[in-house]
Amino acid sequence: METKVEIKQLCKQFGLLTAVDNISFQVNKGEVLGFLGPNGAGKSTTMKMITGFLTPTAGTVTIDGYDITKQPLEVKRRIGYLPEGAPAYPDMTTADFLDFIAAIRGLSGTKKRQRIADIVTQVNLNNVLHQPIETLSKGFKRRVGLAQAILHDPEVLILDEPTDGLDPNQKHEVRSLIKNMAQEKVIILSTHILEEVDAVCSRAIIISNGKILADGTPNELEAKSKYHNAVTITLRNSTHNQVEIRQALLDVSNVHKLETIEETAQTMTYQIYPKPNCSIVADISHCAREKQWEVIELHAEKGHLDEVFRTVTTQS
Amino acid sequence: MSHNLWVVFRRELSSYFATPIAYVFIIIFLFLSGIFTFYLGNFFLRGQSDLLPFFSFHPWLYLFLIPALAMRLWAEERKSSTIELLLTLPITITDAVLGKFLAAWIFTAIALILTFPIWISVNYLGNPDNAVIFAGYLGSFLMAGAFLSIGSCMSAVTKNQVIAFVITVVVCLAFILSGFPMVLDFFSGWLPQVVIETISSFSFLTHFSAISKGVIDLRDILFFFSLMAFWLFATAILIEMKKAD
Numbered sequence: 283m284e285t286k287v288e289i290k291q292l293c294k295q296f297g298l299l300t301a302v303d304n305i306s307f308q309v310n311k312g313e314v315l316g317f318l319g320p321n322g323a324g325k326s327t328t329m330k331m332i333t334g335f336l337t338p339t340a341g342t343v344t345i346d347g348y349d350i351t352k353q354p355l356e357v358k359r360r361i362g363y364l365p366e367g368a369p370a371y372p373d374m375t376t377a378d379f380l381d382f383i384a385a386i387r388g389l390s391g392t393k394k395r396q397r398i399a400d401i402v403t404q405v406n407l408n409n410v411l412h413q414p415i416e417t418l419s420k421g422f423k424r425r426v427g428l429a430q431a432i433l434h435d436p437e438v439l440i441l442d443e444p445t446d447g448l449d450p451n452q453k454h455e456v457r458s459l460i461k462n463m464a465q466e467k468v469i470i471l472s473t474h475i476l477e478e479v480d481a482v483c484s485r486a487i488i489i490s491n492g493k494i495l496a497d498g499t500p501n502e503l504e505a506k507s508k509y510h511n512a513v514t515i516t517l518r519n520s521t522h523n524q525v526e527i528r529q530a531l532l533d534v535s536n537v538h539k540l541e542t543i544e545e546t547a548q549t550m551t552y553q554i555y556p557k558p559n560c561s562i563v564a565d566i567s568h569c570a571r572e573k574q575w576e577v578i579e580l581h582a583e584k585g586h587l588d589e590v591f592r593t594v595t596t597q598s
Numbered sequence: 599m600s601h602n603l604w605v606v607f608r609r610e611l612s613s614y615f616a617t618p619i620a621y622v623f624i625i626i627f628l629f630l631s632g633i634f635t636f637y638l639g640n641f642f643l644r645g646q647s648d649l650l651p652f653f654s655f656h657p658w659l660y661l662f663l664i665p666a667l668a669m670r671l672w673a674e675e676r677k678s679s680t681i682e683l684l685l686t687l688p689i690t691i692t693d694a695v696l697g698k699f700l701a702a703w704i705f706t707a708i709a710l711i712l713t714f715p716i717w718i719s720v721n722y723l724g725n726p727d728n729a730v731i732f733a734g735y736l737g738s739f740l741m742a743g744a745f746l747s748i749g750s751c752m753s754a755v756t757k758n759q760v761i762a763f764v765i766t767v768v769v770c771l772a773f774i775l776s777g778f779p780m781v782l783d784f785f786s787g788w789l790p791q792v793v794i795e796t797i798s799s800f801s802f803l804t805h806f807s808a809i810s811k812g813v814i815d816l817r818d819i820l821f822f823f824s825l826m827a828f829w830l831f832a833t834a835i836l837i838e839m840k841k842a843d
């Protein structure tokens with residue numbers, strides 16, 4: 283795998299506040315890295331250092347072998363950046379703005395026109411081409427920002443909260459756009475929406491107070507959840523004794539704990555937690571068949587990302 | 599001129615015309631030039647065919663108009679956060695600072711060129727020395743550049759355009775007044791002659807009136823260019839230091 287982005291011991295100090303505290307990670311081509319963290323965690327500050335807007339207090343950022351402080355132009359050429367809030371010149375029209383960005387990116391002539399036309403179609407901006415950006419809705423403004431960032435087909439794409447403030451349809455569109463580009467690029471996006479990580483990211487880093495607290499694929503992070511591999515079972519309440527059933531479930535091997543979700547005259551629902559790193563769904567299913575319970579529903583949980591997020595970010 | 603400087607310059611210049619700023623500025627400039635020249639300057643009564651009254655009011659006209667033009671240069675970029683976009687594009691700070699400054703400077707040149715009816719009138723009414731008038735225009739253009747470079751620097755300091763405006767007016771006023779006889783008389787009582795000469799050598803008035811009388815001295819031209827270089831260099835340093843504040 284080709285390493286495109288390399289961050290080493292990155293720090294940023296604002297007066298007494300340490301906004302980014304010794305962060306290191308690498309990202310390879312093809313990865314979509316989600317930067318996850320509560321507000322004020324240091325996500326934007328990290329991105330501003332990667333894109334060369336802020337100078338790090340310490341540490342290095344290397345893109346494709348170029349150091350951001352030593353060869354800023356080489357790095358900036360390779361990056362497409364959507365800053366937080368998608369800033370754009372308010373009195374320019376969409377077309378003029380994209381033309382300006384394309385010119386700065388070194389495109390000209392037919393190549394420039396072709397590229398702008400492609401992007402405008404891809405991001406769906408045809409209807410607002412000749413409208414001043416200040417008159418655009420939030421969703422369109424965000425799309426103009428995205429168009430600007432991907433105009434030169436950058437190797438590295440940095441998106442700060444690309445779907446913030448968009449409606450569900452717009453979110454879906456932006457996510458499909460990101461997924462479609464993922465293969466040939468490195469994409470780093472920040473978000474505090476957890477479903478986004480599952481939807482688009484191949485890897486997630488959770489940061490809080492400027493520190494990395496977890497780094498892994500969404501599945502790996504979910505495995506840290508106490509719900510990981512927990513089994514939920516719903517049974518029809520026939521003649522069976524509830525106490526007996528609970529005991530039977532607890533007796534299945536590797537079961538750690540049982541929680542009663544609901545016991546009514548018709549049905550009973552339990553959540554059963556395994557001992558660490560064990561899978562119990564097969565054994566529970568076997569037990570239910572043996573005892574001839576009437577199973578309405580039985581499933582194993584992958585784990586809850588939001589619960590992992592909350593646990594991890596509140597511990598520190 | 600680098601390609602990126604040119605692209606920034608073009609965007610910036612057309613942005614003046616995308617808003618009412620350009621038209622308001624030009625109309626006020628032409629209107630006040632006219633008033634100053636024809637009424638306050640006794641254009642007709644003087645019985646002389648030159649544009650001296652026209653040019654002698656330019657420092658005062660610029661004192662308020664140029665800071666109004668310059669205050670948005672960087673303050674606006676900060677306010678709309680586009681500074682983050684601009685400075686993460688593959689351009690140097692020099693390209694950005696110079697491109698913006700040159701656009702504003704060329705814009706004032708356009709306003710200056712649009713005063714041509716005054717020049718036509720004076721040629722119609724009499725027989726002026728057009729070389730002197732040309733020198734006047736050159737001096738005025740250079741002085742506008744110096745005012746703008748100060749404004750650019752003050753605009754880089756703050757996000758607040760009103761503050762940028764006020765500080766620019768104050769600094770520009772200092773540069774005008776330092777050549778004023780009244781001010782120099784005030785100092786001459788207690789400061790050594792060398793210091794007074796230094797103060798007056800920084801005056802826009804001294805250098806501008808020399809040029810506008812038709813005496814194009816390389817030193818006067820150099821004065822304005824070094825002043826612009828100094829303030830633009832300061833702008834670049836301030837932007838680099840304070841871009842994210």
Ligand SMILES: Nc1ncnc2c1ncn2[C@@H]1O[C@H](COP(=O)(O)OP(=O)(O)O)[C@@H](O)[C@H]1O
Pocket residue numbers: 296299301319320321322323324325326327328842843
């Ligand atoms: N220019 C700045 N000056 C001072 N403090 C700042 C500045 N930018 C960000 N911060 C502080 O740094 C911390 C991290 O901010 P940020 O990176 O924007 O967080 P996030 O994007 O994760 O919400 C916050 O406490 C914020 O107040």
Ligand SMILES: [Mg+2]
Pocket residue numbers: 325326327366442
């Ligand atoms: Mg942020």
